[in-house]
Amino acid sequence: MAEAGLSLRLKAATPITLDLALDCAPGELLAxxxxxxxxxxxxxxxxxxxxxxxxxxxxxxxxxxxxxSRALDLPAHRRRVGLVFQxxxxxxHMTALGNVMAAMxxxxxxxxxxxxxALLARVHLAxxxxxxxxxxxxxxxxxxxxARALARDPAVLLLDEPFSAVDRATRRxxxxxxxxxxxxxSIPIILVTHDxxxxxxxxxxMLLLHRGRGLQTASPAEMLARPASAEVARLxxxxxxxxxxxxxxxxxxxxxxxxxxVLEAAPMPSLAPGTAVDWLIxxxxxxxxxRGRPSAGERENPVSGTIIALLPMGEEMRVxxxxxxxxxxxxxxxxxxxxxxxxxxxxxxACGVSLLRDALHVMPRP
Amino acid sequence: xxxxxxxxxxxLGLGTVVILLPLALWLGRFLALRRFRGRGMVExxxxxxxxLPPTVLGFYLLAAFGAGTWLGGAFQAIFGRTLAFSFEGLLxxxxxxxxxxxxxxxxxxxxxxxxxxxxAGATSGMAPxxxxxxxxxxLAWPGIATAIVLTFAxxxxxxGVVLMVGGAIPGExxxxxxxxxxxxxxxxxxxxxxxxxxxxxxxxxxxLLVQRLTRGIGRRRHG
Numbered sequence: 001m002a003e004a005g006l007s008l009r010l011k012a013a014t015p016i017t018l019d020l021a022l023d024c025a026p027g028e029l030l031a032x033x034x035x036x037x038x039x040x041x042x043x044x045x046x047x048x049x050x051x052x053x054x055x056x057x058x059x060x061x062x063x064x065x066x067x068x069s070r071a072l073d074l075p076a077h078r079r080r081v082g083l084v085f086q087x088x089x090x091x092x093h094m095t096a097l098g099n100v101m102a103a104m105x106x107x108x109x110x111x112x113x114x115x116x117x118a119l120l121a122r123v124h125l126a127x128x129x130x131x132x133x134x135x136x137x138x139x140x141x142x143x144x145x146x147a148r149a150l151a152r153d154p155a156v157l158l159l160d161e162p163f164s165a166v167d168r169a170t171r172r173x174x175x176x177x178x179x180x181x182x183x184x185x186s187i188p189i190i191l192v193t194h195d196x197x198x199x200x201x202x203x204x205x206m207l208l209l210h211r212g213r214g215l216q217t218a219s220p221a222e223m224l225a226r227p228a229s230a231e232v233a234r235l236x237x238x239x240x241x242x243x244x245x246x247x248x249x250x251x252x253x254x255x256x257x258x259x260x261x262v263l264e265a266a267p268m269p270s271l272a273p274g275t276a277v278d279w280l281i282x283x284x285x286x287x288x289x290x291r292g293r294p295s296a297g298e299r300e301n302p303v304s305g306t307i308i309a310l311l312p313m314g315e316e317m318r319v320x321x322x323x324x325x326x327x328x329x330x331x332x333x334x335x336x337x338x339x340x341x342x343x344x345x346x347x348x349x350a351c352g353v354s355l356l357r358d359a360l361h362v363m364p365r366p
Numbered sequence: 367x368x369x370x371x372x373x374x375x376x377x378l379g380l381g382t383v384v385i386l387l388p389l390a391l392w393l394g395r396f397l398a399l400r401r402f403r404g405r406g407m408v409e410x411x412x413x414x415x416x417x418l419p420p421t422v423l424g425f426y427l428l429a430a431f432g433a434g435t436w437l438g439g440a441f442q443a444i445f446g447r448t449l450a451f452s453f454e455g456l457l458x459x460x461x462x463x464x465x466x467x468x469x470x471x472x473x474x475x476x477x478x479x480x481x482x483x484x485x486a487g488a489t490s491g492m493a494p495x496x497x498x499x500x501x502x503x504x505l506a507w508p509g510i511a512t513a514i515v516l517t518f519a520x521x522x523x524x525x526g527v528v529l530m531v532g533g534a535i536p537g538e539x540x541x542x543x544x545x546x547x548x549x550x551x552x553x554x555x556x557x558x559x560x561x562x563x564x565x566x567x568x569x570x571x572x573x574l575l576v577q578r579l580t581r582g583i584g585r586r587r588h589g
Contacts, residue, residue, distance in 0.1 A: 050485050076488035077496075089486035093504045102500065103490035152491050 004061040006156045006188040010046055012054035012212075018042065020214030022207050024156070024188035030217075031191045031203035035235065039212040040192040041086070044158050047190065048083050049076035060155045060188070082149030086161040088141045090133040096120060096144045097129040103151035119147040123177070139170040146181070159191045163198065175202060196236060200224070210235055226361050230278035233363070238280055239332045242325055246275045246362070254362060259326045263301050265360040278363045285359025286333035288319075289352035291343055301355035305331065307347050312337060321351055367560055370537050371545035374453075378541060379521040382460045383514055386468040390513055394472030395502075416466045424530025427459045431531065451533045456541075459531040460521050467516040475509020476502065508580035515576040519569045 005025040012018040016039055024030040032040045045051035047058055049065065052073060058066040065074045082103075090099050100116035107115060120129055123143035133141055142162060149157060162178075163171045179202060182189055193199050199206050200220035207217045215235070216228040227233040233241050244256040244263070254268045256279065263279075271277060289302070305321035308330065312318075317340035321331045333353070345351065397409060415423055431450040432438045441449040449455040479502055487497035503510075525543045532539030534548060542565055549558040 048485075048489050050488070075494075076485070077491050077493050079489075080491075081489055083486070083489040085482050085486060087482070089480070089482040091483060091486070091501055102487075102492070105491050105496070148486075148490060 006047070006058075006060045006190070008043075008047060008056070008058050010043065010053045010056040012056070014054065016042055017212035018046075018053055018056075019212060020207070020209060022190075022214065022217065024190060026188060027182075027186045028204050029182055029189040029191060029202060031193055031199035031206045032209055033193060033196060033199045033206050034209035036194060037211075038209040040194070040209055041160055042212075043209065044083070044160050044190060044192050047079075047156065048081045048158055049074060049079045063155070080152060080155040081158055082152055082154035082156070083158045084142070084145045084149045084160060084162045087165055088133075088145040090141055090144055090148070092133050095130050095132055096125060096136065096140075096147075099133070099144055100147045100151045103148050106152065116147075116151060119151055120144070122150075123147045123181070137170075138166045139174060142166060142174055143177075146178075150185075154187060156187055157185065157189045159189065161192055161194070163193070163195075178202065208232055208235060225282050225359070227280070227363065229363050229366060230280075231366075233278070233280055238282075240286070241278060241280045242329055243327060244277055244279050244362075246271045246273050246277055248273055253357060256362060259324060261303070263355065263360060264357045265362045266358050268362040271362065271364055276365060278365060280361055280363070281331075281355045282359040282361060283334075285356045286331065287354045287356060288333075288335060288339070288343065289354065299354075300357055301360065302352060303331070303355055304350060304352045307345060307349050307351050310340065310345060310347055317345070319345060319351070321353070367557060367564075368540075368542070368545040368549075371540050371542045372561075372564070374537065374540065375522050375542040378453075378457060378460055379518040381457045382464055382521045383468075383517050385457065385461045386464055386517055387510075387514065390465070390468035390472050391510070394469045394509075394513075395476045395506075397469070398473045398476035412469050413466050415463050420463070420524070420526025421530055423463055424459070424527040427455075427462065427527065427531050431455050431458075450531060451535060451539060453532075453538055456528060456532040456539050459527050460524060463524060463527045464517045464520055467520050468513045471509045471513040471516065472506065475506035475512075478509075479505050511579040512576055515572045519572045522565060522568065 005023055005028070007023050009021045010018045018039055020043065022030065032043060034040055042051055046053050046056065046066070053068070055068040056066060057064065057068070060080070064072060065079045066072060091102060094102060097113065097116050097120065100119055101112045104112040104115065117129055120126060123146055125140060125143050125147070128136065128140065133144065136144065142165070146162070163174055166174065175198065191199065191202060203220060205217060205219050206223055208215045208223065210231070216223055216232050218226075223232070224236060224238070227236060227238060230241055242258060244258040247255040247257050247262060249255075249267065249269050252267060254265045254271070256263055256265055256277065258279070265279060303323050305323035307319060308322045309320035310317060311320075313334070315337060316334040317337045318332060318334050319340070323331045331353070393412070397405065397412075428450055429435070430437055431448070433442050433448060438449045441454070449458070483501055483505070484497055487501045492500065523543055525547070528539070528541055529544060534540045534544045540548070542561060546558050546561045546565070549561065
């Protein structure tokens with residue numbers, strides 16, 4: 001059953017600040033990410049009708065669930081949402097089958113048991129229909145919660161930190177199951193998580209929320225390579241963030257001044273020369289100059305510095321360079337440990353790197 | 367053995383439960399779920415019969431039941447008899463004296479239901495009444511059963527309020543507890559002993575019944 005997408009606009013000053021908009025197409029999985037207290041769960045609850053924002057609208061397909069300008073606010077039980085709660089919120093006095101059937105009041109009673117059993121089989125719980133939540137493992141409880149959320153034939157599926165209450169191995173398995181399950185779902189899916197890796201591996205697009213404000217919506221790869229602002233970059237824990245000034249635009253590139261150096265960056269023609277900007281160099285954009293074996297790439301933004309720290313992390317060596325940044329920030333990059341050994345990297349030694357132009361991303365300041 | 371007194375006590379106990387249960391369900395749930403100014407005051411008022419001497423409660427009820435008050439006057443105008451020293455007056459007094467025994471277990475039971483289960487009910491498409499019926503009531507059932515049995519057993523044993531409001535009119539207001547007192551006053555120790563033993567057995571059975579009712583809760587199918 002194809003549905004048109006979910007559309008949400010929220011604005012509120014109390015009890016927590018909200019200022020965001022999101023659209024999610026049928027079949028799309030949108031992850032809402034952000035630090036604790038960013039308003040992720042509140043946003044989800046506003047979609048489900050469990051939280052009423054000061055002003056805003058929620059619509060799904062042809063149905064409008066909330067429109068404060070028209071004083072329209074459908075109660076939760078009349079919005080066709082499936083919500084998986086963070087701690088699942090299964091009804092403890094009902095069996096797994098009973099929990100799923102409890103969300104089927106829209107179906108004739110005679111059909112419910114069969115449909116519920118089919119849903120439980122779909123989440124790999126066949127044979128456990130008569131178990132109560134207390135008799136199920138955490139992962140099994142999560143699957144019952146997913147089956148119950150789907151039992152309503154929802155127009156949108158909402159997942160609130162659905163993997164946070166299980167151990168790592170189970171989390172992996174459940175994530176794979178969700179990735180499989182969503183292939184058969186043609187409704188918008190909203191996943192709330194504080195785990196960036198989880199969002200990046202499951203979502204088509206991510207919405208970054210901070211203090212109730214939506215900062216950027218983009219595909220995981222796009223957001224990680226081209227964050228909209230230094231604030232986004234910091235929230236994504238991206239390293240190698242520096243300040244500069246736009247110098248000039250040329251075909252295919254933008255020149256900027258950084259300290260007393262001029263760097264070539266991916267084109268950003270919307271920023272006028274003289275504008276103060278933030279820039280970052282993405283992961284894989286820092287290339288080590290090999291000793292005694294110069295290569296063609298070294299002409300691209302050559303930067304020299306002094307190694308101030310070498311930190312082995314697993315198979316990699318994390319190198320920190322003092323590159324004479326005017327604000328005293330350091331450049332960090334990782335390379336295989338054997339490469340670090342071959343190049344005889346050592347603390348206190350000079351070291352040359354290139355910053356690849358296409359990975360050098362310039363961001364306007366707010 | 368004063369069988370009419372026992373029959374009266376049983377009717378009084380059942381009547382008190384029937385009157386009090388709907389009120390206690392509403393008030394207990396309301397106090398458990400709502401935060402409002404004056405909530406502490408309401409809770410204190412609910413608990414008052416627990417700490418007030420029964421004679422004090424009985425005195426105020428007696429005063430309120432008099433023919434000169436609107437309550438007593440209205441009763442007399444409709445039924446042609448006084449509310450004080452009648453079974454109906456006794457029933458009303460008993461209901462008031464038992465408010466904490468009915469409300470508190472029910473309030474605790476509703477307060478113990480995690481809020482997100484109600485929300486899960488709503489997002490599963492259940493209307494508020496369905497959430498109450500299918501989620502809240504089954505989960506609060508042990509507290510409700512406790513309230514019923516405590517109210518019933520406590521009514522059987524109530525003495526001070528009953529004596530103040532009802533006197534000891536045989537067949538009308540002389541309950542088993544008062545009949546025992548009368549027998550002791552009359553040096554009829556044998557009758558007092560047999561009635562006491564019967565009351566003891568009834569109360570013990572009531573408590574066993576609570577245990578049975580509340581233990582089954584974890585095993586019922588589909589709620």
